[in-house]
Amino acid sequence: MTILEIIALCFIAMGLIFFLGGTVGILRLPDFYSRLHAAGKLDTLGSLNVLLGLALYSLAPISLLSVLTALKILLCMFFVFMASPSATHAIVDAGMDAGMPHWRKR
Amino acid sequence: MKILAIALCLLLGGALVFVVGDFPDWGDPMSPPNDYRLSKHFIENTMEETSVPNIVTAVLADYRGFDTMFETAVIFTAALACFFLLRTWGRRPSKPDNVYMHLLTGVHVRLKHGKTLSPQSRTFARVESEILRYDLVTSTVCRLMIPFIQLFALYVVAHGHHSPGGGFQGGVILGASFLLLAISHDLRTLRERFPEVKLMYLLIAGIVLYSGVGFACMIYGGNFLEYEALGPLMGVTPVMAHSLGILFVEIGVAMTVMATMILIYNYISSLGTYERGL
Structure with missing residues (x-):
């Protein structure tokens, strides 16, 4: 196992931990907005970490092809980074428009 | 009630797991669908006969291209059915x-x-109505993303015979990019770029292109959709003509699928008036 692979696996494992946190958040948090908060933030960070890990992993025998693959994965990261938080924003916006009540501590 | 639901889930899940045991192993070369001589023929000869690396696309658009033409016709009919069922013509003010x-x-x-x-x-x-909000974040991000989505869709269409993809998938992605425009801005923005009539032309042009390639093959002395006959017309070898013919056909499929997606969304979201969306 090379150093690069170990770093890649660390990133993937970290991403999976974020995904776990996001899942627990979606299941456990009390209302619409806080659940979306967990989903939007942690899923984005988790997928960014996993994709970065995969990009590093695909670099292993370095060649033109593997660099191109890594660049494509980086492009995916960019689009996930743009799309996921703004989708969450749009859903929260729609919730506010529809008059969804937010959670209060009793 | 909950116990009943759990029991039902377990029963159904158990039945599914029970059936899985009868499946052939994943990628088993000796399983019945892989062992049949027709599939052997496709696997061994597709590259020589059509110069298309993606066997699935070759089977879909070449070996059984007739079938795919009528699949496209089904989608065309779905769009027409939505047109006749959902479209309404109200009186519209001359100067709204x-x-x-x-x-x-x-x-x-x-x-x-x-x-x-x-x-x-x-x-x-300019907004569609007072209820609609103009959201800067969503519209800016969508404005940034839509060109890339469309580029990717065209790649999926044009690269369908080399890698996973093709007309149906690319058409759906292309249609979805326009729906994203309609959702992030409003229906009026989409309508200005794509009036209903243009979408209808596109819908028909797709299926005419598909069947037109078929008839062109007949004019040049082949059977319907026998792309080899188009080789002299396009100035390539008969094997390469298969590959190019598949590309033309996929473009036709993509046009029809895209127009269908946009039309159905627009009719449903505007309650058939094609005036004001969600």
């Missing part, structure tokens, strides 16, 4: 009011008798 929103304060202004403000105005943005 225009609603503008002041971007800084969010105040709405209604201009009567079809008066307009300058489209380049940076302080006012």
Whole structure:
């Protein structure tokens, strides 16, 4: 196992931990907005970490092809980074428009 | 009730797991679908006969291209059915009011008798109605993403015979990019770029292109959709003509699928009036 692979696996494992946190958040948090908060933030960070890990992993025998693959994965990261938080924003916006009540501590 | 639901889930899940045991192993070369001589023929000869690396596309658009043509016709019929079922023609005012929103304060202004403000105005943005909000984050991000989505869709269409993809998938992605425009801005923005008539032309042009390739093959002395006959016309070898013919056919499929997606969304979201969306 090379150093690069170990770093890649660390990133993937970290991403999976974020995904776990996001899942627990979606299941456990009390209302619409806080659940979306967990989903939007942690899923984005988790997928960014996993994709970065995969990009590093695909670099292993370095060649033109593997660099191109890594660049494509980086492009995916960019689009996930743009799309996921703004989708969450749009859903929260729609919730506010529809008059969804937010959670209060009793 | 909950116990009943759990019991039902367990029963159904158990039945599914029980059946899985009878499946051939994943990628088993000796399983019945792989062992049949027709599939052997496809696997061994597709590259020599059509010069298409993606066997699935070769089977779909070449070996059984006739079938795929009528699949496209089914989608065309679905769009027509939606047109006849959902489209309504109400009386529309000759000069409708225009609603503008002041971007800084969010105040709405209604201009009567079809008066307009300058489209380049940076302080006012035209919106569909007072209820609709103009969201800067969503519309900016969508404006950024849509060109890339469309580029990717064209790649999926054009690269369908080399890698996973093809007309249906690319057409759906292309249609979805326009739906994203309709959702992030409003239906009016989409309608200005794609009037209903143009979508109808596109819908018909797709299926005409598909069957036109078939008839062109007949004119040049082959059977219907026998792309080899088009080789002399396009100036390539008969094997390469298969590959190019598949590309033309996929473009036709993509046009029909894209127009169908946009039309169905527009009819449903505007309640058939094609005037004002969600």
